[in-house]
Amino acid sequence: MxxxxxxxxxxxxxxxxxxxxxxxxxxxxxxxxxxxxxxxxxxxxxxxxxxxxxxxxxxxxxxxxxxxxxxxxxxxxxxxxxxxxxxxxxxxxxxxxxxxxxxxxxxxxxxxxxxxxxxxxxxxxxxxxxxxxxxxxxxxxxxxxxxxxxxxxxxxxxxxxxxxxxxxxxxxxxxxxxxxxxxxxxxxxxxxxxNAGIIAHEYSHRIFNLKVYGGQPFPEALSLWAASGSSPGANVLKSFDEGLADYHAYGTTCRATKGCDAKFFSTSFHDAPYDQIARDRDLSRSDRCMTEALRTQLRNQSLNEFSGKEYLVGTLLASALYQAGEGQGQREVLLRAIVAAYNDSDPKTPGLLQLSQQYINDQDKFTLAVAAGAIITHVTDLKLKEAVCNELMDHLQIPRDLLVGTSNPNLCPASSAPGTTCPRLPAE
Ligand SMILES: [Zn+2]
Known part of the structure; x- marks a missing residue:
């Protein structure tokens, strides 16, 4: 037909x-x-x-x-x-x-x-x-x-x-x-x-595939990690792929006629029941928090079981980055740093590709903190770096000691402290 x-x-x-x-x-x-x-x-x-x-x-x-x-x-x-x-x-x-x-x-x-x-x-x-x-x-x-x-x-x-x-x-x-x-x-x-924002979101997946997965049709890390009972590493990769696609899509709207539009889903997903998607993915909402349940699912579920929740974690990531970039007036600097974080063979600032390869046989180690670290090490402006650190510690509930005072001087500065929007989750 x-x-x-x-x-x-x-x-x-x-x-x-x-x-x-x-x-x-x-x-x-x-x-x-x-x-x-x-x-x-x-x-x-x-x-x-x-x-x-x-x-x-x-x-x-x-x-x-x-x-x-x-x-x-x-x-x-x-x-x-x-x-x-x-x-x-x-x-x-x-x-x-x-x-x-x-x-x-x-x-x-x-x-x-x-x-x-x-x-x-x-x-x-x-x-x-x-x-x-x-x-x-x-x-x-x-x-x-x-x-x-x-x-x-x-x-x-x-x-x-x-x-x-x-x-x-x-x-x-x-x-x-x-x-x-x-x-x-x-x-x-x-x-x-x-809907230019939605097409840009899809285009971002293409870039993520080219850079983080080396252009592989069946990305090695995803396939290998998804094959085990619980797949925390694969769940983190999927969440970053979705969240960063939303943030880049938002970045493209800032160059369009209407101007920056954190609610770009809403023109397509306008009527019920789709309007819920538009509300859930609105990047300008600053009150989203990692929950204990979602953190446990990210850690313990298989990629199949986790399906759908990559958007929840992705939105936490995207709206945290949005807050940092807008708050510091450095949106494009941050967006560029994120792309640089996809693939970087410098051992001092490894990209997501290099980190997923490093832990290819131990996906438990490819955590939210490690993946977030790839972005943080690529932000060179100290004020912006601190803002990114504070937002990620707050909204994704990444423990401060995993990002500050580690052996890597390119991670968060000592002045970083989690924002206080989200209730602090107990240690895992
Ligand atoms: Zn997507």
Whole structure:
């Protein structure tokens, strides 16, 4: 059904749309959140696109009409031994180039149909996230690797969970090194592809994978650690991946028309029951605290059992970092330090990749304190470092003595003391 819709759009595009000769930058109209909090057409420039009709460029390559099925009973999947074979087993239909359709209005390309609005806006949002990580994150262009295949409105089936295709989601699927922009059903107010913050969140997962997991489709630390009964190390990695994706997404909003928006989920997750997600992930709330129950679950549950709680721990981390960065007026300095903390081979300031490798055979040692330490050692400004330390000790309840007075002089300064927002938890 969904593929029929795409096919019909593609045909329409060929029939009535123009196929403009283009080279970057291309002026297009996209749906951008304005200062009134509404998504409205805005003239923007796409700087990385090489083919505006098939939406192919150095940042992303769009594909329509794909069918991706994850079924643990699938013979092809069970016999796959390489990442390539695994991808081939998942991809039941490869799909095809999309065909966007425009009307040229005084040199600005106006999308001629809904899917073109949705796709052009999604490409623009991906390009903004790429630009953020290049400039604020200080990541060299070569590190981004090839354009990310972006499956637009694929049929995505997780057969073990539901025989029907998933809807209302956008994700980075590391196994396929791809973005998936799924069809929407309930979230019609602001489809996820149009929500720049949500696309930036997904783009952040791509960067985390490239840097912390060395670009592995099946990250070694996660796979190895998830295989044991309790997986504290894997739970910490997942929590950092989610929390830092939210904080970076917030960072990208500060460079957009509307300005810094800690509630960027709310335009998409506007109506019940989704509005709860927006409230839960609002980074500007300063009253969130690690609980004894959550700390125990992080420590003792398997990655499967812990599923869903990585967002709770992630939000604690993200809102603590938010408080420190805003409080010191050093948001971008902190965001850049976080990216630097992903991968650093200097033994004095090891990155998350190096720390997870160091403890690969003993994940109990890859604790919240150790992972937080990677961020702290990459903050060089002492006032900001102290603020980050105080917020993390408070909201994540990381014991002060694990971050101060250790043998590592790059951790927290002696003046650090936990804030007093959260009740102090008893020692583990
Ligand atoms: Zn996520």
């Amino acid at each position: 969904l593929r029929t819709v795409i096919a019909a759009t593609a045909t329409l595009g060929l029939a009535v749309g123009c196929a403009p000769e283009t080279s970057a930058p291309v002026k297009v109209s996209a749906l951008v959140l304005n200062s009134n909090g509404e998504y409205a057409p805005q003239d923007v420039e796409l700087k990385t696109v090489t083919d505006i009709v098939s939406l192919n460029g150095t940042v992303a390559d769009f594909r329509g009409g794909a069918r991706i099925v994850f079924d643990s009973e699938d013979q092809d999947l069970q016999t796959a031994t390489t990442p390539e074979a695994f991808v081939n087993a998942l991809l039941k239909e490869e799909g095809h180039d999309v065909t966007a359709s425009y009307i040229n209005q005084d040199g600005v390309l106006w999308p001629a149909d809904f899917h073109t609005w949705n796709m052009v806006t999604a490409y623009y949002n991906l390009e903004r996230a790429f630009d953020y990580f290049q400039t604020v994150g200080n990541i060299p262009a070569a590190d981004f690797k090839k354009p990310v295949t972006t499956y637009y409105f694929p049929e995505f089936i997780l057969a073990d969970v539901d025989k029907d295709p998933l809807l209302d989601n956008a994700l980075y699927f590391s196994v396929m090194e791809s973005f998936l922009v799924l069809p929407f059903d309930q979230l019609q107010r602001a489809p996820l592809a149009i």
